Amino acid sequence: MNNVIAVFDCSSKGEGASIALALLKGTQFRVRVITEYFSMLDTQLQQKSHQLERREIDWNNLGSIENAIRDAYGCFLKTKTDFSKPNSMEDEMHRGKLVADACKRTGISHLVFSTQLHTKLATGIVVRHMVAKAMTEEYIRNLALPLTSIIVPVCYEDFIECYKPLRSPLTGFYEILIPMGLTPLDMVSREDVGHIVAQIFQNRPQFLHQTVSLSGDKLTMKQVADYLSRSLQPIKVVHRQITTDEFSRTCGLDGASDLASMFNFLLRVDQRHWTNSTRNIYPPVKSFQDWVTNNRNMLRNMF
Structure with missing residues (x-):
């Protein structure tokens, strides 16, 4: 073969x-x-x-x-x-x-x-x-x-890339501007996606003709902000609640309206990503807190 x-x-x-x-x-x-x-x-x-x-x-x-x-x-x-x-x-x-x-x-x-x-x-x-x-x-x-x-849901790495918290000139805090309100969001480390797919290739009979919804963690944006703040002290990260319309107008990304519509969709539909089943495929899959802890120095340099 x-x-x-x-x-x-x-x-x-x-x-x-x-x-x-x-x-x-x-x-x-x-x-x-x-x-x-x-x-x-x-x-x-x-x-x-x-x-x-x-x-x-x-x-x-x-x-x-x-x-x-x-x-x-x-x-x-x-x-x-x-x-x-x-x-x-x-x-x-x-x-x-x-x-x-x-x-x-x-x-x-x-x-x-x-x-x-x-x-x-x-x-x-x-x-x-x-x-x-x-x-x-x-x-x-x-x-x-x-x-x-x-x-694949939102990746942890997105929080240092397209969804990087922005510093407020009024408070000095870094604000997560993702319009999810109090609804938790599935997420996963991009690195772990690689290991999971490697497992899928290595175990073809088990996964053939299956759909696998990945999740390493499921958190509200306030929880994400709290984890970042605790690990990166004295840097303070908060979640500022905004609407999907506000996100579309202010995020400055290509495809802003599509990303806003994506969050609107995620607010309405639970995609049923399964953290437990993801861990069954690849037990070392990282939680968001694990990822933040492992990358603390890199994250400090990003803010």
Whole structure:
């Protein structure tokens, strides 16, 4: 059996990077990173380039993608949303379908796809990056590919990236501006996502044709702020409650309206991520408090 896993989404903030790094720690699989440009690879992966197979692809060319994954045993895919493009949802689905078609044509034995719920069907709320993944998953299932789907919630790392607390000029406190009110939010470490997916590839019969909803912790934003404050003293972090409309107007991120709609959806629908079942797959999965403690020095330097 060929033991190569082809991994997409290997940029510095991509799930694929954590999966490639986790697979490299084992001996069962070799890793082939798939990217449009090698310069986009995660820094840690660039440092381990001697351990990797690497393939560049043309995202608009099925033959290019097919050649990149040819002879691989498995494939990890998370489609990327480019909110700067007006047709981001259609472009994302197009790319996902091309990879699915390539997997079908090359006979991939196990595809792990990072999906999301179809927000429009569930509630009528359109969240483009979530709908695109749900519709891509449907396409993959219609091809009868050997599939495991994972649903990844907000990652702990997002609190130092897109959802980093902002310093209030009035109080000097750092404010978490996520419109979840008192509703707890599932979350997980991106590093642990890599280890969990590695377990899924290593135990194909157990996870084939299953959907796995991941969660390392489930916390309100006040609890998140309290954990950060206790660990990073004298830095003070608070949660300032805002509406989804306020978030959409003020967050300054590409896709702000979609992210606001995502939080609106999460306020209405419990996605039923299971912390216990996640720990059954990978017992060392970190709680948010664990992650903060392990990264205290790095977090201090971020504020």
